[in-house]
Amino acid sequence: MQPLTYSVGIGDNVFTLFFMIRLCVLDFDGTLCGTHAAIRHCIGLTFDHYDFERPAPDRVDDVIAAGVVIEEALSMLASGCLDEDGAQQWATTYRAFYAEHGLAHTFLFPEVEQTLAALQKGGVAMAIVSNKSEGAVKKATDHYGISRFIRLFVCAPVGIPKKPDPACYANLIAPAFPDVSPNETVVVGDTDVDLGFARNIGAHACWAAYGYGDPARCASMSPAMTIQRFDDLVEGLRMYR
Structure with missing residues (x-):
């Protein structure tokens, strides 16, 4: 076809x-x-929570476009600073922020x-x-x-x-x-x-x-x-x- x-x-x-x-x-x-705004907002909150500098908006957009799971997305945005356990911890934090704030930005x-x-x-x-x-x-x-x-x-x-x-x-x-x-x-x-x-x-x-x-x-x-x-x-x- x-x-x-x-x-x-x-x-x-x-x-x-x-x-x-x-x-x-x-x-x-x-x-x-x-959900683009919701994802960007909660990624920003997650980086703030761990006292990391927020990634540039275009990098966040590229990760969203890739369609990867949030653990991989956060690892990519943290420029390799997260090991597997760290990525899991950040993902748990992200999901907590998303549960609280996500719908308001969707x-x-x-x-x-x-x-x-x-x-x-x-x-x-x-x-x-x-x-x-x-x-x-x-x-x-x-x-x-x-x-x-x-x-x-x-x-x-x-x-x-x-x-x-x-x-x-x-x-x-x-x-x-x-x-x-x-x-x-x-x-x-x-x-x-x-x-x-x-x-x-x-x-x-x-x-x-x-x-x-x-x-x-x-x-x-x-x-x-x-x-x-x-x-x-x-x-x-x-x-x-």
């Missing part, structure tokens, strides 16, 4: 759609919710709730797969009223390698949706980590180009679909009918 770009809205007939795609695996940061992207409702009406099951903690993800999805659409949350599971490693698909997602094949699955995310995850599990890849990923890296992975707004997803999935 050739890569395609869609930039159209949901449309009036969205609730009568039928899709070949049966499972939509959604990233959280930069896909469902705008927003739901336009038309997310309506699009999720449309997908559900079209018979598509939905899961969130994020390298963020489950508590932070569920706090936001509950706050914005979209948890009801999500059948499965896979958020930084303990003892399982993170995206783009396919382990969480094999161990958690596939068993939860045993009748859905990878060819009936689309992964929607804003970074090359998400697109790599789709490739590694044999699913279709949808790049959320409005998010925080590096455009060159994401485009180089030739995703099957590119969306400029989250509500483009419904129209994009028409090609799988």
Whole structure:
């Protein structure tokens, strides 16, 4: 299938759609919710807490674009000053700050709730797969009223390698949706980590180009679909009918 770009809205007939795609695996940061300001704010608080100079904003932006787990992000931003235990300690502190302050600096992207409702009406099951903690993800999805659409949350599971490693698909997602094949699955995310995850599990890849990923890296992975707004997803999935 050739890569395609869609930039159209949901449309009036969205609730009568039928899709070949049966499972939509959604990233959280930069896909469902705008969390850039929250991440930057809590990274800054973490560096303040340990009396380290805050990293330059462009370095923080680069780390966010890389889509790495917070332990790795903090190690990168601390310029190698943290060993594994130190990175874990800083990550715990970051998560505490995020639990207290994150939601105030977060927003739901336009038309997310309506699009999720449309997908559900079209018979598509939905899961969130994020390298963020489950508590932070569920706090936001509950706050914005979209948890009801999500059948499965896979958020930084303990003892399982993170995206783009396919382990969480094999161990958690596939068993939860045993009748859905990878060819009936689309992964929607804003970074090359998400697109790599789709490739590694044999699913279709949808790049959320409005998010925080590096455009060159994401485009180089030739995703099957590119969306400029989250509500483009419904129209994009028409090609799988």
